[in-house]
Amino acid sequence: MTEEQTPSTRPVALITGASRGIGKAIAVELGRDHHILVGGTNPETVDAVVKALPSAEPFLVDLTDLDAIAPALQAAEPSRLDVLVHSAGLAWMNPVAETTPAQFQGMFTVNVFAVAELTRAALPLLRASAGAVLSINSGAGFTAGPGSSMYSGTKFALRALTDALREEERGQVKVTSIHPGRVDTDMQVALQESMGNKDYDGGIYISPQAIAEAARTVVDMEDASMVESISIRPVQK
Template identity: 50%
Template sequence: MTERRHVLITGATRGIGRAIAEELAPHWHILVGGRRREAVDQVVAQLPSAEPFVAELTDDDATLSAASGIGRLDALVHSAGITVLGNIAELTRSDWRAQFELNVVAVAELTRLLLPRLREANGQVITINSGSGLRSAPGNGSYCASKHALVAFTDALREEERGRVRVTSIHPGRVDTDMQIAIQAQLGHEYEPERYLAPRDVARTVALALSMDPGANLDVVSVRPAR
């Protein structure tokens, strides 16, 4: 029997992150990333081969402690993230900081800590970005800015680690998740789930990137709703 490769997925207790964990579960050992031990343990219990990775990723000490416990690592999937809607004239310093801290700084720090393990495995880093990382929109400027920054991070990392670690940036359109429900409610829109991608659509894209032979890499992938 082939030994399972190991993948850490942040934000794996719900939404896109959980769908990725479930999609990869038949063939991978999943490190289930999340902030709350109870939620993480529930997902771990439902997967055939999994272990918890519990950390508040915006906390330096918590992230270092959790990362130091990882031995083998073949892939790192960054799925955790937040969005705060609002016009530029309304957003506060704390709004900007919160989004950049989780969407960019935490991604960069966790990647830095785990790069030695990923280099050993000739592994992969995948960031779940957004269509907002390719274009901006009124009322969503700070989130778009954080996702544009994430593009800059992945582009630089891809070239710095070329030949050692492969790097993919995935840009989904709107996805049918709890976050999307909250966004549409804040905008005052009726929620129509059929208008959005299913989380599994994004998960399959991650699986495709991870299935590429070592001589090939999906640099940037955009996956959009058909409607």
């Protein structure tokens, strides 16, 4: 970390999946006045984001390895933690008849189990700062369609986890669930291609910056108020 990147008195935000897409947009937005722990697995892409922010450092951990999560947070030694954003996630479509237990396990591990484990490890720091947890969920956390048993299943479970955590930590830690519709990201491109949609038009989808601005609203809310849930949808169907 360079001298300019020293956290000093900045509040600290840990953002998973911060090397691209929604997570990167949130890192840039909150990075204006927070010290950012840039979560990811690829050192090169994580370092690129770290170098682009006023105050940041890498938080490298493989979220498929649940046993590595708490030690990674301990090794990072944050002096405080004011915001935890769960943005990392997996998404693909597959019919139930063609989905293996390993595929279900893999998506639930990253989208749900890792969220629970990182939250558990971070709660003492978040309680000490009266901090906030933001879970980037999805419209799929409310409804499921053909091919979405895995993804919607994880997002339904994430919504339940977030709702329960909010009540368990009420008065200590603020907990918010953000439910975007389709967002213009690399993941969306891959998802549309997997569904046979060849003519991708990112302009009809939500921008990552719009989600980052919603996260900013949540983080900047007055101490006496909490945004419990936000649903953000594209104007076009």
